[in-house]
Amino acid sequence: MTDEGFEAALPHPVEGCTPDEPPAGKTKYAGFGPSVVALGGGHGLYASLSALRMVTDRLTAVVTVADDGGSSGRLRRELGVLPPGDLRMALAALCGDDEWGSTWSEVVQHRFRSEGELHGHAVGNLLIVALWELLGDPVAGLDWVGRLLGAHGRVLPMASVPLDIVAEVELDGVISTVRGQVACALTPGRVQAISLVPEDPPARPEAVAAVLESDWVVFGPGSWFTSVLPHLKVPELARALHATRARRLVTLNLAPQPGETDDFSPQQHLEVLRQHAPDLSIDVVLADTGVVDDPDALEKAAAALGARLVMADVAAADGSPRHDPRRLASVLDEIFLSKR
Incomplete structure (x- = not known):
């Protein structure tokens, strides 16, 4: 069957679903x-979604599309598509813990190792881009991959076009x-502020x-600076984040990000958030107890955003700077149930 024949035979993207509707039984609906x-x-x-899928099935990831390195950067430059890597990782995080979910999570994350052109490409990146070419719709393609993986939620790009991050x-x-995202991470010094190119990208x-x-x-x-704050630089999305009736929660990092937030304290992360979105109110700030040296200063920084501070043990027990999904899920569940 030709590509045209396959595309004509393929529902768009799932029987009974439009591109604006996720596959039945696998999404926030x-x-x-x-x-x-x-x-x-x-x-x-990935860490956030791994925890959140234990708390709710009504879950949507809105993902940055500014990666310009590795497999994603190569596909972006060669085919003019959205960089698929962060979208792929989000889909992998939403896979279930059963045999089907764990197997497909490994498959989409698998990278080829060779002396040829496939070296470094992730299987999931190629799968996503193939569906984009066949369907002509990034969201439809992601919904199809989510259905294949049995994803416990939906994954969406934050913008309709690939973005470049510009940092001072x-x-x-x-x-x-x-x-460029890679340059922002590798350039010596401290990032002061970011903007996007194009300056007014269309949100999905x-x-x-x-x-x-x-x-x-x-x-x-x-x-x-390259994964969290860019959402606030897409005008339509930023307006929605300000206007929504949803409660807003910030989960703080367990360690500074090398090349971006070297030597940042937890409260400095909040101060930077406030600088980039001074009118955005936050309801809850979640921090790991073990990384907070000055609880009073962090509580003050949270209050400046309108938030209450929740401190809990959410880090992995092995001492690595990563969140433990089950610990994080337990605390998030308590926060969601408290409605405070």
Whole structure:
């Protein structure tokens, strides 16, 4: 069958679903728990989703689309598509713990090792891009992959076009401008502020709708300047984040991000958030007890955003700077149930 024949035979994207509707039984439209939108990208969003899928089936990930390195960067440059890597990781995080889910999670995360052109490419990136080419719709393609994986939620790009992050970086009193997610992470110095190119990118309408219809919006954890804050730089999405009736929660990182937030305290993360979105109110700030050296200062920074501070043991027991999904899920469940 030709590509044209396959595309014509393929429902769009699932029998009985439009591109604006996720596959039945696998999304925020069915299940238990509050409706939650998680914002971010990369390993931080993976940790958040791994916990949140234990708390609710009504879960949507809204993912940054600014990656310009590795497999994602190569596909982005060669095919002009959204960088698929962070979207792939979010889908993998939403896989179930059964044999089907764990197997497909490993498959989509698998990277080829060779001396040829496939070296470094992730299977999931290629699968996602193939469906985008066949369907002509990024959200439809992601919904199809989610259905294949049995994902406990939906994954959406935050914008309709690939983005570049532009950062103002200070080193020894000198401010320089760098462009690109990889450059932002590798350039010596401290990031002062970010912007996007294009400056006014179109948000995905499905992402805007998810934010407006949610009960909770979760920021972080993750790379603060390149995964969390970019959502606030997409105008339509930023307006939705300000206008939604959802409660807003910030999950703080367990350690500074090398190259982005070196030597940042937990409260400095909140101060940067306030600088980039001064009118955004936050309801809850969640921090791990073990990384807070000055609880009073952090509580004051949270209060400046309108938030109450929750401190709990959510880090992995092995001492690594990563969240334990079950510990994080337990605390998030308590927060969601408290409605404070």
